[in-house]
Amino acid sequence: MGxxxxxxxxxxxxxxxxxxxxxxVEWIGMEEPLVQxxxxxxxxxxxxxxxxxxxxxxxxxxxxxxITAARRMKQDLxxxxxxxxxxxxxxxxxxxxxDQGKIRYVASPLVTAMIRGGICLLDxxxxxxxxxxxxxxxxxxxxxxxxxxxxxxxxxxxxxxRICVTMNEDASTFEVxxxxxxxxxxxxxxxxxxxxxxxxxxxxxxxxxSDALIDHVVNLLQESHNNDEDLSVRDGMNISRxxxxxxxxxxxxxxxxxxxxxxxxxxxxxxxxxxxxxLV
Numbered sequence: 001m002g003x004x005x006x007x008x009x010x011x012x013x014x015x016x017x018x019x020x021x022x023x024x025v026e027w028i029g030m031e032e033p034l035v036q037x038x039x040x041x042x043x044x045x046x047x048x049x050x051x052x053x054x055x056x057x058x059x060x061x062x063x064x065x066x067i068t069a070a071r072r073m074k075q076d077l078x079x080x081x082x083x084x085x086x087x088x089x090x091x092x093x094x095x096x097x098x099d100q101g102k103i104r105y106v107a108s109p110l111v112t113a114m115i116r117g118g119i120c121l122l123d124x125x126x127x128x129x130x131x132x133x134x135x136x137x138x139x140x141x142x143x144x145x146x147x148x149x150x151x152x153x154x155x156x157x158x159x160x161x162r163i164c165v166t167m168n169e170d171a172s173t174f175e176v177x178x179x180x181x182x183x184x185x186x187x188x189x190x191x192x193x194x195x196x197x198x199x200x201x202x203x204x205x206x207x208x209x210s211d212a213l214i215d216h217v218v219n220l221l222q223e224s225h226n227n228d229e230d231l232s233v234r235d236g237m238n239i240s241r242x243x244x245x246x247x248x249x250x251x252x253x254x255x256x257x258x259x260x261x262x263x264x265x266x267x268x269x270x271x272x273x274x275x276x277x278x279l280v
Contacts, residue, residue: 011155015093015105015114020076026204027068029197030061034253036188037069039194041119041126041162051140051183052124054171056190059232062166066121075160076118078109082128082172088135092155093148105151110136110163114146117160121213125165126176133180140183169241192225193233202237209244216259217243231267 007016027034040050054062065077070077080091089095091108098104113120139146140163145156165184165203167176176184193201199218203211217236224231243262247253263269 010151010155013105013151013153015107015111015115015151015153015155017107017115018078018109020078020109020112020118023067023077023079024071025064025067026201027064027237028204029193030065033188033190034069034072037065037164038072040164040188041073042071043159048142049162050185051162053184053187054164054190055169055187057192057230057232059170060190060192060233061152061233062168062190063121063123065188066119066164066166070119070162071163072278073119075162076113076116078118078120079114080109080120080122081162082124082126082132084127084129086128086132088132089148089150090134091253092146093151095150105148110139111146111148111155113163114139114155114157114161117158119162119164122163124168124173126167130177130180133177137180137183142181143180148207161165176263192221195222198222198233198236199232202240205237206240208248209240210255213243213255213259214240216256218225220263235266239263242266256257 007014009015037052037054041050043049054065056062076147092111093105093107095103096106107115110116110120110122133170138144139157144161145154147154172256192198195218198221200215202209202214202217206214209217217240219232220239221231221236239259239262242265243255246258246261247255250258
């Protein structure tokens with residue numbers, strides 16, 4: 001169950017807050033990036049917390065890292081999905097039409113986290129334009145506040161507020177301006193999990209597929225990583241899930257054939273590219 005809708009008044013302006021999503025993950029291994037993120041967010045007296053960038057290819061667990069760190073800190077996590085269309089007002093306060101044509105001011109997940117003292121993840125931040133980044137520049141320095149032109153109010157972050165930004169290494173649409181980049185420190189790099197970690201992650205998420213099938217999938221993932229290709233744990237879960245479902249609906253299909261078909265339909269690449277001759 002989410003929280004009840006809450007509203008606050010800032011200098012006479014009523015602002016409605018959003019609920020934090022119910023997010024939960026099982027973090028397996030990879031303690032070093034978790035330690036780095038928690039260290040970045042640590043409270044060091046008068047020195048404010050840092051605003052790290054979490055870097056890595058899609059599917060390596062950047063969002064899961066933020067969820068896990070927020071849970072360790074016992075704080076709510078709010079996620080703002082950045083896109084090329086993100087406008088400054090999307091990041092701060094958005095006006096919506098309410099009952100009887102009245103204007104209601106709704107805080108973004110970012111501003112809600114600031115007000116409640118939660119944690120905000122700006123997901124895929126390098127998709128945003130400089131204009132959008134400029135609107136929150138004051139949040140990323142000693143001021144720790146934003147100004148809403150629409151609502152005409154300044155909003156200050158609670159001391160407990162924390163923020164981080166994920167950036168996909170292959171999905172940058174805009175160059176992050178230097179004056180913003182210098183505020184988003186440190187950079188926390190995430191690599192693919194080890195073979196054992198990948199097996200445990202997929203096994204922990206999926207009940208149906210056999211250990212043998214998951215083992216084959218992990219072999220594909222590891223070969224992909226070694227070849228600097230882009231299969232991720234997320235791809236591995238989808239391959240395992242779909243191969244298992246094919247076997248349920250086609251009992252006469254061999255596990256190897258189901259795996260080959262799943263690899264091709266999920267990745268668009270024949271299994272021969274990863275694991276020797278295909279048996280399809």
